[in-house]
Each structure stands twice: as structure tokens, then as C-alpha cells.
Amino acid sequence: MPPESEICGCNGVCKGTILAAIAGGATDLGTVRARTKASTSCGSCTGLVEQLLAHSLGDAFRKPASRPVCGCTELAHEDVRRLIRARGLKSMPAVMQELGWKTSCGCATCRPALNFYLLAEWPETYRDDPQSRFVNERNHANIQKDGTYSVVPRMWGGMTTPQELRAIADAAEKYQVPAVKVTGGQRIDLLGVRKEDLPRIWADLNAAGLVSGHAYGKALRTVKTCVGSDFCRFGTQDSTGLGIRLERRLWGAWTPHKVKLAVSGCPRNCAEATCKDVGIVCVESGYEIGVGGAAGMDVKATERLAKVATEDEAVEIVVAFVQLYRESANYLDRPYKWLAKVGLDWVRAQVVEDRDSRAALVARFDRAQAIFQKDPWAERTAPEARAAFTPLAHLAAEAAE
Amino acid sequence: MTWIDIGALEDIPRRGARVLRTAQGCVAVFRTADDRVFALDDRCPHRGGPLSEGIVHGDAVTCPLHGLVIGLADGRARDAEGGKVETYPARIEGGRILIDAARLLPEGRAA
Ligand code: SF4
Ligand code: FES
Numbered sequence: 001m002p003p004e005s006e007i008c009g010c011n012g013v014c015k016g017t018i019l020a021a022i023a024g025g026a027t028d029l030g031t032v033r034a035r036t037k038a039s040t041s042c043g044s045c046t047g048l049v050e051q052l053l054a055h056s057l058g059d060a061f062r063k064p065a066s067r068p069v070c071g072c073t074e075l076a077h078e079d080v081r082r083l084i085r086a087r088g089l090k091s092m093p094a095v096m097q098e099l100g101w102k103t104s105c106g107c108a109t110c111r112p113a114l115n116f117y118l119l120a121e122w123p124e125t126y127r128d129d130p131q132s133r134f135v136n137e138r139n140h141a142n143i144q145k146d147g148t149y150s151v152v153p154r155m156w157g158g159m160t161t162p163q164e165l166r167a168i169a170d171a172a173e174k175y176q177v178p179a180v181k182v183t184g185g186q187r188i189d190l191l192g193v194r195k196e197d198l199p200r201i202w203a204d205l206n207a208a209g210l211v212s213g214h215a216y217g218k219a220l221r222t223v224k225t226c227v228g229s230d231f232c233r234f235g236t237q238d239s240t241g242l243g244i245r246l247e248r249r250l251w252g253a254w255t256p257h258k259v260k261l262a263v264s265g266c267p268r269n270c271a272e273a274t275c276k277d278v279g280i281v282c283v284e285s286g287y288e289i290g291v292g293g294a295a296g297m298d299v300k301a302t303e304r305l306a307k308v309a310t311e312d313e314a315v316e317i318v319v320a321f322v323q324l325y326r327e328s329a330n331y332l333d334r335p336y337k338w339l340a341k342v343g344l345d346w347v348r349a350q351v352v353e354d355r356d357s358r359a360a361l362v363a364r365f366d367r368a369q370a371i372f373q374k375d376p377w378a379e380r381t382a383p384e385a386r387a388a389f390t391p392l393a394h395l396a397a398e399a400a401e
Numbered sequence: 402m403t404w405i406d407i408g409a410l411e412d413i414p415r416r417g418a419r420v421l422r423t424a425q426g427c428v429a430v431f432r433t434a435d436d437r438v439f440a441l442d443d444r445c446p447h448r449g450g451p452l453s454e455g456i457v458h459g460d461a462v463t464c465p466l467h468g469l470v471i472g473l474a475d476g477r478a479r480d481a482e483g484g485k486v487e488t489y490p491a492r493i494e495g496g497r498i499l500i501d502a503a504r505l506l507p508e509g510r511a512a
Contacts, residue, residue, distance in 0.1 A: 105434045112456070134456070387412075
């Protein structure tokens, strides 16, 4: 590879820049990242960067067996989760102190991870820390490159009504939304909303019964469905109804990474269920549940987790699967990455074969949902909450007083 | 120096920031975990990301767009060629945040 060939596509870092950094004393991944920005966005070039390190440094470079969470600790994600559980660590300061964090209040890598682990472990007592969340989750909308936000209301199973559409259209006009887009997950995206308008647009959408679609979160995103047996001549089951049911059950839960579902009414698979984190394909005799699909930077078909006869059992297995993922995956590992580490058999044993374990997972999920299944938009439309979305002051105005 | 009261310390969450609108653009006003305040241009030197929306740790902030780490005291990126943003003196007095607005007021208004 010539020195000018690009290694990190996200940040436009070429081989020569990385080699220069290594020659200049960057002898581990963290330092190369800090100095060059290579491998700091999507991370898919991490392996290439490590190869360059290994090649340049020879034996002097040892790829760590399990990578520490970040520069604040030597511990890997798995260790941190285990120790939070084993030692009953219930707050971020407790974790940092007990586990010997090297920094006073962590960094932008470990804090969101710790916030999730604590939230997942102690749903009743841990208080979510907005300052340890990435901007999108803190503001409950997706930041765009010009600093405006996009707003995506939830449409259960991809279904909507004329009233909802009217409310969305009204909001788009009222707040002069520059672009309205239909997303890949069967939702409507209002792009270009100003931060200070967010609580107002949410209040308007709430009034029409629309809630946050969590398009910004490491959370349940969407359940995409086809029209199924209600309308389609090939439909074997009510795929839309099952999708709506799953979405109503799962929304609001925080997960290690985003989670996307789909339900197709027959093997023609119009909802593209076989490349989702969880995808159900309905057949005459029941429901085929696949997991671990992906259609992003990696493309992967789902693997069969179970085939069940009833909708109730399908829902239960999906809920148990999502809870096991919440309890055991590393922060920012999508289900397919997590499955590659723990193995599908291990997961199947707990969510399909062992009925007690399945029931216990479902119970723990529902316990957490009693707390997390609240519309974050509705909680931020009150006047006191709105202040956080406005500027602290306008200096020109102050000075004129 | 032109010290101007821009709000209460309590108006900014610990390890957080709020924006000050000025004639010269937005300034991010940060509050650290140990209650110090810093004011910096709200534009990341990389591609203009809003630093006020970043995660604050120690006396630095990580840009929300691509993760550049900027020191709050000197406005300098913590990596070699990351660049620098403008900083403005800020202090706390009796629970209020004061900022030196000498370079921020509209033309002709500065004391
Ligand atoms: S997946 Fe099957 S049931 Fe669903 S719309 Fe397509 S053909 Fe019809
Ligand atoms: S805009 Fe700040 S890191 Fe890119």
C-alpha cells in the first residue's frame, strides 16, 4: 500500500500520516487515535491501524488481549460490567473510585458506557446522567451537521393515520422544517429543526398522540412490518399486528446499541426481516425468529433462533432476547457482534430452551420498562424543562440594558 | 475588561454547557464537575461542531461530531494539528457567572 492510500475513510487519514505518528512515538492504538483521528469514528479500520502498528514496531507492539474501555482504565467492558454487579457499585463515582479510574471524571468514551451499565443493572435506583450521554440522547433528537436537529415520531409498526399525518404536516409548516423525509424504517423524519424549537414541536406532536421514535438512541428504533394477512393475498399471519405489539412492548428500553426489528407476513419477506437485529418471518405453521442480522457497515443475514407456533411465544422470546442483550453485551456492540462473542447456542439455551430463564429475563425486562417506558419528549415540554434548550443569554440584549 | 453578568451558575449543569448568543457568534459557557467556568467559541476547529453539546470531562470537552478533545482553559485541541478556538475570561461571583465581553459586544458598545 502506498503512503497516500486512505486507511480511515471516516476521517480521511492516510497510511503515511499513521506511520508518521507511529514513528513519532505513538506506539499503541489509543495514541495513534488521539494524534491522527484514524479509527475514531466507525472503528472499522481499527484492524488496519493495528496491522500498521504491528508492522512498524514488530515485537514491541502487543495487541492487548481484551481492549480496555478507554485510557481511563485498564479494565475491559466485560470486567467493568462484572465488577459493577459483583461489588454492587451503584453510581458513577463509586465505579470510578472502586475500580481505580485514572481520571477524575472519565472521558467521552467511558462515561456513556458506564451510564448504560448502571442504568441496565440498577433500573430502580440509578439516576440517568444526561451529561454522560452523547448529544443525540441528551437532546432526544439527532444533531445534523449544521447544528439543527431531526425529529422522528414513533409510528407503531409503521402504521399511521390521517390525523397523525396532518399533525406532522402542521408541525412541519409551523416550525418551517426545511426537509421532510421518509426513513428506511418506515417513519417520517422532520429535518432541520432548531434546538430551541424542539420542546415546542414535541408538545404539538404529543397533542396528536405522537411520542418519541427514539431515532437518536441506543434503544429500540423501529419495528418494520409488511401489510401481512390483513391485506396481502400471500400473508400467513398478522405481521402488522405482531409488529405493533412488539414495538409497544419494547419501546423506551435503553440497549447497548440501537435495535431494529422487522416482521414479514410470509417468506417473500417484504419487510426485509432477515437483515435486522431481530427479524420474524411468518409462515403457515407459525413464526420463524431470526437474530443477529445487519445491513450497515457489515451486511449479514439473521440466524435462526427459534421457530414457534404462537404469537405470544414469539413475543416472549423476543423480549427475553433483548433483555439478555441488555444484560450481557458490551456498550456499542450491535447484537450480531455480541452473538459472535457469546455464541448463538448460549443465547438459545437461555431464551428458548430454559423456560425458567426465559421467564426471569422477561420479568427483569418488564421491571425496567416500568421505569423507562415514558415518553422523553413529554417529559421535556414543561416550561422549566424547556430552558435547557435555549441559550443562557443574548449578549447584545444584555449590553443594551 | 468588560465584565457582564450572563446568568446563575445553577443555570448550567455540572459537566455541561449552555450557549451565549453574541454579535460575534455563539460562545459555549462550560461548568466543570468542580464548579469552574470557561467560555470558548462554540465552533470546533475541525468542522465547526457545537462544542457546547460535547461531553465535558476534567477540564476538557469532546466535540460531539467527530470526537476532537479541546482543553477548556486554552481552547487548544489535545492532538498536534487539531487547532485552537478562541477563549474568553469568565469567573464566578456570588453564584453568578461573569464574562469579559470586551471582544464580544456589538461594534461601538464596548466600554
Ligand atoms: S412479506 Fe408476504 S405477506 Fe408480507 S406483503 Fe410481502 S408477500 Fe405479502
Ligand atoms: S467538528 Fe469537532 S471533531 Fe469534527
